[in-house]
Amino acid sequence: MRKDYIARGVVWIFIGIGLIITLFPFAWVVSLSLRIEKEVFTAILFPEHVRIRNYIDAWVKFDFTMLFKNSIVITFTSVAVTVFVSALAGYGFAKFRLKASNFLFHLILSGIMVPPIAVVIPLFVFMRRLGLFNSYPSIIFPYIVFGLPIATLIFKTYIQNLDNDILDAARIDGCGEFRIFLRILLPIIKPALATVTIFTFMANWNEFLLAVIFLQDKKLHTLPLGMAVFMGQYSAPWQLIGSGVVISILPVLLLFFILQNQFIRGLTAGALK
Amino acid sequence: MHRTRLSGYLFILPALLIFVLFLIYPLLHTIYLSLTEWAGFDLSKITFVGFRNFKLILPDWIFWKALRNTMIFVFGTTVFLNLFGLALALFLNNELRITRLVRTLIFIPVLLSPVIVGVMWSRIFDPFGALNQILDEMGIIDTPVFWLGDRRIALWSIVGATVWQWVGYDMILYLTGLQQIPIELYEAAKIDGANNWHLFRHITLPLLKGIATMVILLNLIGGVRIFDIVYVMTRGGPNHNTEVLGTHLYTVAFWFNKMGYASVIAVIILVISLLFAYFRNRIMRER
Numbered sequence: 001m002r003k004d005y006i007a008r009g010v011v012w013i014f015i016g017i018g019l020i021i022t023l024f025p026f027a028w029v030v031s032l033s034l035r036i037e038k039e040v041f042t043a044i045l046f047p048e049h050v051r052i053r054n055y056i057d058a059w060v061k062f063d064f065t066m067l068f069k070n071s072i073v074i075t076f077t078s079v080a081v082t083v084f085v086s087a088l089a090g091y092g093f094a095k096f097r098l099k100a101s102n103f104l105f106h107l108i109l110s111g112i113m114v115p116p117i118a119v120v121i122p123l124f125v126f127m128r129r130l131g132l133f134n135s136y137p138s139i140i141f142p143y144i145v146f147g148l149p150i151a152t153l154i155f156k157t158y159i160q161n162l163d164n165d166i167l168d169a170a171r172i173d174g175c176g177e178f179r180i181f182l183r184i185l186l187p188i189i190k191p192a193l194a195t196v197t198i199f200t201f202m203a204n205w206n207e208f209l210l211a212v213i214f215l216q217d218k219k220l221h222t223l224p225l226g227m228a229v230f231m232g233q234y235s236a237p238w239q240l241i242g243s244g245v246v247i248s249i250l251p252v253l254l255l256f257f258i259l260q261n262q263f264i265r266g267l268t269a270g271a272l273k
Numbered sequence: 274m275h276r277t278r279l280s281g282y283l284f285i286l287p288a289l290l291i292f293v294l295f296l297i298y299p300l301l302h303t304i305y306l307s308l309t310e311w312a313g314f315d316l317s318k319i320t321f322v323g324f325r326n327f328k329l330i331l332p333d334w335i336f337w338k339a340l341r342n343t344m345i346f347v348f349g350t351t352v353f354l355n356l357f358g359l360a361l362a363l364f365l366n367n368e369l370r371i372t373r374l375v376r377t378l379i380f381i382p383v384l385l386s387p388v389i390v391g392v393m394w395s396r397i398f399d400p401f402g403a404l405n406q407i408l409d410e411m412g413i414i415d416t417p418v419f420w421l422g423d424r425r426i427a428l429w430s431i432v433g434a435t436v437w438q439w440v441g442y443d444m445i446l447y448l449t450g451l452q453q454i455p456i457e458l459y460e461a462a463k464i465d466g467a468n469n470w471h472l473f474r475h476i477t478l479p480l481l482k483g484i485a486t487m488v489i490l491l492n493l494i495g496g497v498r499i500f501d502i503v504y505v506m507t508r509g510g511p512n513h514n515t516e517v518l519g520t521h522l523y524t525v526a527f528w529f530n531k532m533g534y535a536s537v538i539a540v541i542i543l544v545i546s547l548l549f550a551y552f553r554n555r556i557m558r559e560r
Contacts, residue, residue: 007469011364015375018361021437022379025393028403032396041401044410089288096281104285108292113550114300115498117519118543121526121536122302123295145295148288177280206386208501209519213527224388228505231392238396245392252384260377267383268445271491 032242033058040238051239058243066219067226067248074136074222075204078143082200083193086148090155090192091181095167105156111149112270116142120213127214138214143207147200150270154199158192159185198259198266205252223248303543307536326537336538338513339521342428346517347496349432350439354492355485357436358443363477365444366451376448380441387438391505394434395421398506421507424514431506431515435499443488450484451477490553497546518542 031045033054039047058064092098093105123142124133132138166188170180186193208224215221221229227248230236256263307326311319330336361379365372382390397403398420408414420430458476467475500519503509509516509524518538526535 014360015364018357018440019375019378022382022441024403025397025437026381028397029393044403044406085287085291088284092281092284096278096284098278098281098285101281101285104289108288111292111296113494113547114296115542115546117498117500117522118539118546119296119299119303120522121306121532121539122299124526125302125306125532126295126299141291141295145291148292152288177284181284202384206388208386208388208504212504213523224386224501227386227392228388228501231395231505241392241396245389249385249389253381256381256384263384264380264445268442268449271442271446271487 029242029245032239033246035239035242037237037239054239054243055247058240058247061240062226062230062244062247064226064244064247067221067223070215070220071205071222074139074143075201077136078140078147078204079197079200081140082144082147082151083196085144086151086196087155087186087189087193088181089148089152090159091185093152093156094159094162095164105152108152109149111145112153116146116209120210124213134215134217134220136220139210139220142210142214143200143204147203151196151200154196154269155189155192158189162188194262195266195269198263199269202252202263202267300543303536303539306533307540308533309536310533322533326533329534330537330541335513335516335521336518339509339516339518340541342515343497343499343517343519345428346432346435346499347493349429350435350496351489351492353432353436354439354443355489357440358488359447359481359485361440361444362447362451363473366448376441376444379444382438382440383442385438387435387501388505390434390438391502394430394437395506398430398434421515422511424511427507427511427515431502434506435502439492439495443492446488446491447481447484450481453484454480486556487553490549490556494546494549494553497542497549518545 027045031043031047032040034050034052035043035047035054036049036051039049089108093101098104127133127138132141166184167180170184175183206224207222208228211222211225212228215225218229227244230244231241308321308323309319310322310326365376399405400417400419400422402420404420405414405417408418418426421427454477458480459472462472462476498519499517500523503515503517503520504523507515509520518541522535522538522542525531525538
């Protein structure tokens with residue numbers, strides 16, 4: 001029995017250390033964000049003076065109003081289109097007997113294997129030719145296409161397991177196929193809608209590689225891009241970097257604590273399929 | 274049951290159009306561009322040069338360094354992520370309130386953009402940053418360690434920050450695996466007099482093999498894509514000692530405008546990714 005206690009103690013020490021390592025950077029950044037300039041390098045966690053005004057300074061310096069606006073426009077549009085288009089496709093693949101269905105589905109699914117960086121150069125050329133370079137659409141279309149494969153897979157799997165009875169009943173009543181999709185299917189696939197929304201939202205909200213290539217106009221910068229650019233300036237004061245980090249992660253953290261389980265399910269949904 | 278073919282295809286059409294236009298076409302174009310020479314943005318000046326770009330790889334020492342660093346990063350993160358992820362999952366596999374809270378907290382970094390993680394950790398790893406302060410306070414070091422400036426340490430610092438971010442993700446995946454193991458197996462073995470180590474060795478481990486393979490391959494595939502965190506933390510420095518394939522491609526293409534040669538690097542990244550993906554699919558099919 002004593003051996004049991006020791007083992008349990010060791011386990012909790014391991015977990016404790018893990019927890020400290022996970023949380024310390026957050027505590028440190030919050031502490032950093034509240035310091036006066038003189039104490040940036042002297043305090044470890046608890047500065048003697050607290051300066052809340054750093055947050056206002058950081059908001060102005062980073063131009064968070066603009067960064068949030070861009071991130072929201074780009075993320076919301078790309079997520080909405082991805083969800084709608086892949087739900088349509090998922091329905092098409094799941095409930096219609098099409099000759100090319102299997103081939104087309106696997107074609108779209110193969111997109112999971114393609115890393116964005118492998119196609120970034122021709123996409124860049126293509127966007128320039130379309131005259132879309134340095135505009136919202138130049139980033140929104142790539143976000144849609146890289147979200148599509150997993151989203152389609154999740155919708156197809158979910159819709160496949162639904163009973164045909166409700167859909168058939170609506171058909172007998174003379175409903176058009178698109179109306180059936182909108183009025184009957186969409187309401188019953190809500191869990192899949194939530195999963196795909198969270199998954200694509202997080203991916204696009206945090207995305208950096210495509211943003212840094214397609215959004216060279218400062219007025220179009222998203223949150224991650226704005227943070228990276230600010231970091232790149234040698235004169236960037238540390239305490240403002242701290243406030244900037246806190247401001248940019250707070251909205252996602254709040255969402256996460258409200259919708260914990262949906263988030264964890266949503267983010268791990270595609271991983272094991 | 275009446276379902277027209279046409280309406281079925283119409284449902285798939287929008288997805289297919291976007292997919293072909295913004296993925297299939299650029300993919301084929303990458304392969305074509307890797308066979309051309311083309312500087313700047315003037316598309317009329319593209320010249321076909323065959324495999325000449327591929328020959329440029331041999332003398333490009335930065336490429337080989339980037340390839341080596343990418344592989345170190347890929348395998349380094351995979352090993353530690355799985356070790357710690359599995360350990361956490363094993364220790365936190367119950368439904369006590371405190372365990373659920375700990376799991377949630379460890380998952381938080383997964384939500385962050387790698388850019389933010391890079392920003393946070395580049396301050397912590399700074400010679401004047403938190404890590405050196407703490408180590409100094411504890412009397413472990415007398416002179417500051419250059420976590421991102423020392424060529425032997427820098428890449429491992431980036432591995433550390435990446436493991437910090439994603440360990441909660443692997444933990445959740447392993448927990449999903451653990452929860453699929455029927456409790457009856459443990460109960461039966463306990464009646465037969467098995468101790469905890471026996472249970473772990475002869476039930477948990479063998480039954481986790483499937484999920485472990487999946488998680489490992491997922492980490493390998495994700496690792497090849499590394500870009501953001503290096504871009505923010507070191508830009509590939511010092512002296513290309515943290516250069517990875519992604520950052521090398523970015524510099525060659527968008528700083529030096531050598532689009533043809535950059536496309537060769539893109540093709541190589543693609544091939545490595547497809548190789549890992551091929552193994553993943555084969556293992557999936559066997560299961």
